[in-house]
Amino acid sequence: KSAVYMEGVSYKYPDSDTPALRDINFEADFGELVLLVGPSGCGKSTFARIFNGLIPNFYGGELTGRISIAGLDPRKTPTPKFAGLVGFMFQNPENQLFFNSVERELAFGLENLGIPPEEIRRRVDETLKEYGLEELRHRSPFELSGGQQQKVALASVMVMKPRILILDEPTANLDPLSAMRTLGIVAKKTREYNMLTILIEHRLEIALQFATRVVVMLDGRIVADGDPLDTVSKA
């Protein structure tokens, strides 16, 4: 059974006459790092919002077709049920930072899942180290640079060890070297935790080094799907 299965999936935002997604067929397994590409407005973020139930639970609208996200149908599942399962990083990190220290930011989700304090400390320490954030642990995320905020946002998603990881332009505020390093960690974790990672990323030259598969979207549809270099050269 696949990690994610979609068949004939279409979606319309509540106040819109044109569908943002049209007849999407998509199946993926744990361990894959799927790079999602296509012009602005083609539906990448919309597609990603199905994975954590924001569509339809938060955005509303009309979602049709067959959908299984690790066995869950977002139309029949309250959003909090996705919390331990699907990690999601938005384009603007400041929208997902809430606390007055980096350390609290990382611990919060784990506390919510009821993980014992001892393990929370261990996982937070380990993750801070991995993302080079140890020096910033007592700082307020709101005082950090855009790139540092992006790292904190990613670390606070990764510390949860989600089975499915959705990253919407996780390197937008990073310099090329940090971008390379961050996507390297993402690829390593995808293998190590056997996650399914869906990556929306404009830096193709970097992302293609790490993707195991590329999906090309155009006008709400998937128009190409396959091996990274083949798929990009055909699109």
Ligand code: ADP
């Ligand atoms: P991008 O093209 O980089 O995905 P946009 O600038 O299109 O980003 O969108 C930024 C935000 O505005 C997103 O959260 C998106 O959901 C929202 N948005 C985009 N288009 C519309 C729209 N037609 N109506 C309402 N919100 C929209």
Ligand code: ADP
């Ligand atoms: P991408 O991420 O590829 O830039 P989006 O998924 O943001 O594309 O947008 C797909 C389409 O859905 C666009 O036409 C956009 O204007 C529209 N859209 C995005 N967010 C919203 C929203 N919250 N409400 C209405 N329309 C939206």
